[in-house]
Amino acid sequence: MTTLRIAGGTVYDPANGVDGAVRDICIQDGTIVATLPKNAPKLDATGMVVMPGGIDIHAHVAASSVNTARRLVPEQHDADPARAPDLALDEDGELVIPRSGSGGTVPSVFTTGYRYAGLGYTTVFDAAVAPITARDTHAQLDDTPIVDAGCFILLGNDAYLLRQLAAGATDRIQDYVAWMLGATRGYAVKIVNPGGVELWKENVREVKTLDDPVGGEAKVTPRAILEALTTAANALKLPHPVHIHCNNLGIPGNVATTLDSMRTVAGQRAHFTHVQFHSYAGERGKSWASGAKQIAEYLAQHPETTCDVGQVMFGPACTITADGALEYLLHTSNGGKWVNVDIELETGCGIVPFNYKDKSAVNALQWVVGLELFLLSPDPWRVVLSTDHPNGATFQSYPELIHLLMDRAYRDEKLKAINQKFLVGSALADGIAREYTLGEIAIITRAGPARILGLTQKGHLGVGADADITVYTTDADRTKMFATPRYVVKGGTLVVEEGQLRRAPTGQRHGVRPGYDTLIERDVKDFFDRYLTVAFENYAV
Amino acid sequence: MTDRITITFDTLPSGGEGLELDGITPDRLLTLSNAEIAKLPVWMGRRSVPLGDIAAIQGELSAHLRFEGDLARAEGVGAGMASGVLDVTGSVGDGAGVAMRGGSLRIGGSAGMRLGAALPGASRGMLGGEIVVTGSVGAEAGAYARRGLIVVRGDVGDSAARGLIAGTLVVFGRVGADAGTGNKRGSIVVLGSTAVPPTYRFACVYRPTVLRVLFGYLRRAYSIPVADRFVAGRWKRYCGDISELGKGELLTWAEA
Numbered sequence A: 001m002t003t004l005r006i007a008g009g010t011v012y013d014p015a016n017g018v019d020g021a022v023r024d025i026c027i028q029d030g031t032i033v034a035t036l037p038k039n040a041p042k043l044d045a046t047g048m049v050v051m052p053g054g055i056d057i058h059a060h061v062a063a064s065s066v067n068t069a070r071r072l073v074p075e076q077h078d079a080d081p082a083r084a085p086d087l088a089l090d091e092d093g094e095l096v097i098p099r100s101g102s103g104g105t106v107p108s109v110f111t112t113g114y115r116y117a118g119l120g121y122t123t124v125f126d127a128a129v130a131p132i133t134a135r136d137t138h139a140q141l142d143d144t145p146i147v148d149a150g151c152f153i154l155l156g157n158d159a160y161l162l163r164q165l166a167a168g169a170t171d172r173i174q175d176y177v178a179w180m181l182g183a184t185r186g187y188a189v190k191i192v193n194p195g196g197v198e199l200w201k202e203n204v205r206e207v208k209t210l211d212d213p214v215g216g217e218a219k220v221t222p223r224a225i226l227e228a229l230t231t232a233a234n235a236l237k238l239p240h241p242v243h244i245h246c247n248n249l250g251i252p253g254n255v256a257t258t259l260d261s262m263r264t265v266a267g268q269r270a271h272f273t274h275v276q277f278h279s280y281a282g283e284r285g286k287s288w289a290s291g292a293k294q295i296a297e298y299l300a301q302h303p304e305t306t307c308d309v310g311q312v313m314f315g316p317a318c319t320i321t322a323d324g325a326l327e328y329l330l331h332t333s334n335g336g337k338w339v340n341v342d343i344e345l346e347t348g349c350g351i352v353p354f355n356y357k358d359k360s361a362v363n364a365l366q367w368v369v370g371l372e373l374f375l376l377s378p379d380p381w382r383v384v385l386s387t388d389h390p391n392g393a394t395f396q397s398y399p400e401l402i403h404l405l406m407d408r409a410y411r412d413e414k415l416k417a418i419n420q421k422f423l424v425g426s427a428l429a430d431g432i433a434r435e436y437t438l439g440e441i442a443i444i445t446r447a448g449p450a451r452i453l454g455l456t457q458k459g460h461l462g463v464g465a466d467a468d469i470t471v472y473t474t475d476a477d478r479t480k481m482f483a484t485p486r487y488v489v490k491g492g493t494l495v496v497e498e499g500q501l502r503r504a505p506t507g508q509r510h511g512v513r514p515g516y517d518t519l520i521e522r523d524v525k526d527f528f529d530r531y532l533t534v535a536f537e538n539y540a541v
Numbered sequence B: 001m002t003d004r005i006t007i008t009f010d011t012l013p014s015g016g017e018g019l020e021l022d023g024i025t026p027d028r029l030l031t032l033s034n035a036e037i038a039k040l041p042v043w044m045g046r047r048s049v050p051l052g053d054i055a056a057i058q059g060e061l062s063a064h065l066r067f068e069g070d071l072a073r074a075e076g077v078g079a080g081m082a083s084g085v086l087d088v089t090g091s092v093g094d095g096a097g098v099a100m101r102g103g104s105l106r107i108g109g110s111a112g113m114r115l116g117a118a119l120p121g122a123s124r125g126m127l128g129g130e131i132v133v134t135g136s137v138g139a140e141a142g143a144y145a146r147r148g149l150i151v152v153r154g155d156v157g158d159s160a161a162r163g164l165i166a167g168t169l170v171v172f173g174r175v176g177a178d179a180g181t182g183n184k185r186g187s188i189v190v191l192g193s194t195a196v197p198p199t200y201r202f203a204c205v206y207r208p209t210v211l212r213v214l215f216g217y218l219r220r221a222y223s224i225p226v227a228d229r230f231v232a233g234r235w236k237r238y239c240g241d242i243s244e245l246g247k248g249e250l251l252t253w254a255e256a
Helices: A064-072 A074-079 A109-118 A131-142 A159-166 A171-184 A196-201 A222-235 A255-264 A292-301 A324-334 A361-375 A395-406 A408-416 A438-453 A478-483 A519-531 B034-039 B209-222 B228-232
Strands: A003-013 A018-028 A031-033 A042-044 A048-052 A054-059 A121-129 A148-154 A188-192 A242-245 A270-272 A280-283 A287-290 A305-308 A315-321 A339-343 A347-356 A469-473 A487-490 A493-497 B005-009 B041-044 B047-050 B055-058 B064-069 B085-088 B104-107 B130-133 B149-152 B168-171 B187-190 B201-206 B234-240 B248-255
Touching: A003 A438, A003 A469, A003 A487, A018 A438, A048 A054, A048 A438, A054 A395, A054 A438, A064 A074, A064 A131, A064 A315, A064 A339, A064 A347, A109 A121, A109 A395, A109 A487, A109 A493, A121 A131, A121 A188, A131 A148, A131 A171, A148 A171, A159 A171, A159 A222, A159 A519, A171 A188, A171 A222, A171 A519, A188 A222, A196 A324, A196 A347, A222 A242, A222 A255, A255 A270, A255 A292, A287 A361, A292 A305, A292 A361, A315 A324, A324 A339, A324 A347, A347 A361, A361 A395, A395 A408, A395 A438, A395 A478, A469 A478, B034 B055, B168 B209, B209 B228
Parallel strands: A003 A042, A003 A048, A054 A121, A121 A148, A148 A188, A188 A242, A242 A270, A270 A305, B005 B064, B064 B085, B085 B104, B104 B130, B130 B149, B149 B168, B168 B187, B187 B248
Antiparallel strands: A003 A018, A018 A031, A048 A469, A280 A287, A315 A347, A339 A347, A469 A487, A487 A493, B005 B055, B041 B047, B201 B234, B234 B248
8 A cells, every 4th residue: 555645735626626725635546535644655745836737638649640740850859859767666666667769849659758747747638549540549658658648539521420421320420439439449539620621632622611511412511520429429428528620720710610610519518629720810811810809708608618728839839630731721831841641531631840930920829819718718617728739839838838827927028029910909919917826727737627528536636536646846937837846646656756757657548438339330340341441350449 | 278179089890880979069079178078978889988988089178179080980070060170180971060050170081971961851951161071972962051161172972962942062073963953042063063953944154253252262261272264264054943942053164
């Protein structure tokens, strides 16, 4: 029996209504318990800030696309070699072999795990996995130490699903979704640019409305895809039903598309991801402006709708998405390296390494729109932190993002230095006084993502929760404070000690296996036999 | 403080491992004592060894670094250097001066592939500085250079100055196939012979003032005996790569 008492820290546990109270957190065998004997091992956290471990609701860390991105940026690996951490013996006296790797915007697998843990993050979800490549994702996650992880399965442009919609066989969709999530060991349904990736494969580069027919079928539209998958996922009572990346990402005026998508699934649980990239007013080819206010107004009226921001931070990033059409646009804008992949009948993929510049008018607007979404947010529980790592910025920029949210003077200073062209009339340029409190930061980085993801064991420090805990040394420089936690506990194991990564246990996997009518397998097998490169029998992970 | 730091490398066992010397540059050694230099790690095959174990080091605290001894299998000599002078008495291996940013790299012998080129995958290579090679060099010399000057007194291999952004490559000898493909606005100057790539267009024959300035500089700064017929002569100018931006140039000597 291993025990540990984190004593005397200032605890932020918003899920249990604790906002900066001094108390002890007791851990026994990886779980938080009410009390421990007085002589239990103790970690003195007096004067320090104690929060649950961070949870990243949307990142690209382990997918075949991420591996392709790694191959695309060898020069970043050269510039950021990652030494193997100096690991101590684990609790059983065994040495877990430490691994060297490479960093940059798309770190190697082991380095990804080490760096997340070093930042106080203990759970990460990979946001875009093509079903046929799920095996690759799980192999990569097996080599991503410390963090608990799961993945979202791309279904918004899936040929079998689109066929069912065309045939009006919507009753089959729920069974197909359930079978697919089980077969791929996925956690949630991901929809990327519904219908738009399929249209991109037909060389149609723009989704004008949610009622554009896909593949010449009147019944198959972005709206029909959103409705069908959201309904199916909610009916299956998934912990995290649908994770939606809307159409027209990164295009001025797309806030109309985003609001239309939100209304389409209104009344049902749905999560809209990296909404920053989908909250632009203005008009294509003419003007750009912030649409963050409209999104905030919608969210205020719809408690069933949640989102993560997908903040852009200035500096190098690597855009990785299933939205191949978008990546083509991005490539034509920066002329840089570009990868486009057609993932047979399921989805697409595009990758473009990108550098966000504060001197660029569009990039500056993106930065502002993200911050506005946070600062105008009606409810921190439903507008949570992400940078869509590594699309808007890498996860290593979270501390600086937290600093921007908590410190108005720091934020206004940065705001002055950026390109002002498209900022006229934006709420942030007019001045927003709001500063996030430590309690609110604990919501947008821990408690909120846990609730949205339906993770009852995580994101809080109540009795019975997983002992994933981060302890920070209080510092007015929030970038520094959040970049270097003093202690990190993962599943009861002390992984970061005095700011040094010392242990690297294996994390757990989160997946769902909903029930379904097995008759669907016969139909799917028939489809596989006709059209797929992989046999039905070999498909499931 | 001494006039110069001289590092004399031991002869490598034949057929054995190569050396990687990309960290050993004058800008990095500038503030190090002799003992600190000896402790710097270098890769020898799969092993990291202290520099002092494979070379004798004389001098300290100088911006002028000299390499002596057998470096024919040493990779990355002067790679990434930012300032100072690195002169090498003999020949070097692949990747010398890769991603160089400033300073002067002088190679007394020949060099391998990717002289002054980009790191694999990088969109930009050399950003500044000067490289002068007495002998010949391998393929991809000066690839993706954005600035800087590379002078090769012998021949260069295939794909020289591939993807050149805005640097300058001067070749006294022969140039291999496909020189300057993807050239945006860089200059390739050939005193010897070259095939003109199909994506370059003939522009004119003229006496470029810039070459008089350049050759004057090479005579003064590097004591290179450039014959008068090149300095005062007429040159053919080809524009390219017209499948890219097309603002680059290939200059070949026409007549005295």
